[in-house]
Amino acid sequence: MKLGVFTVLFSHLDFDDMLSYVSSKGIEAIELGTGGYPGDAHCKLEELLNNPDALAEFKQKVEDHHLTISALSCHGNPLHPQKHIAEPADKLFDQTVKLASLLEVPVVNTFSGCPGDHEGALYPNWPVSPWPHDFQEVLKWQWEEKLIPYWKEKNDLAESYGVKIGLELHGGFSVHTPNNMLKLREACGKAIGANLDPSHMWWQGIDPVESIKILGRENAIHHFHAKDTIIDQQNINRNGLTDMTDYSQMKDRAWYFRTVGFGHDTKTWADIISTLRLMDYDYVVSIEHEDGLMSIDEGFTKAVENLKPIMVKESVKEMWWA
Structure with a gap:
């Protein structure tokens, strides 16, 4: 396994300075x-797609800094009911798949998208309750008319370029649990899998270790994010897990993101890493830092320090003890 980072953290640095900085921290x-x-x-995209030099x-x-590219990420909502939002996201995805193929990057990460509730809708509708039955009707329409047709087409596109799709299981989008991840994969094709982020499992009440087992048995983990979450039970009692409090109001939120090791302990993270290996995931663990209590450098550095000792670097060739 390799330790990686989602470089959006360092958007304030130019490409060369970013490469030098992350490689100096032991990122691979x-x-x-x-x-x-x-x-x-x-x-x-445009520069790299249209200029071979x-x-x-x-x-x-990238090679000079002894790094590899684990994934290209183009998170957006290509199923947004407003075309001026959906169409650029759709085009971005297609171009990203093409660039990934040229760069020999095996995974493109994005969101599943979330449609509206009918053709004339203006905003996405994210049903999270089975009753009243209106929500079931919305969900059925979204999957049959929007999600499955769209992602069947994108599955075929990705396969034609030799690229896998990593959908991030994220609240607010149609694919947000292991169950609906596998439902979409079964309907659309095996180029579609998860960019699994445990932080979004925790706040939905899902055990990340068990989510790894569920998805791993289907070979449906294509990429992995390392980000933590803290649960504030007092605020859950007030707001519930589907808390609409702004991220900036951390004192009042039911949960908020932390850097690795500051929401859950080392043993929990060791279990996560070990279960990834148990389920034959031997790829990149990509740090994503969105901790509102730490600077970019401090949060990133602490994530690296907490993950390095528990990364599994060498696969077992044979059971020498049996």
């Missing part, structure tokens, strides 16, 4: 944003 792989929510500070120079710089 980088996940790069190509647009959408992550931005494209370190990976300009720029592409070659880009690849060489």
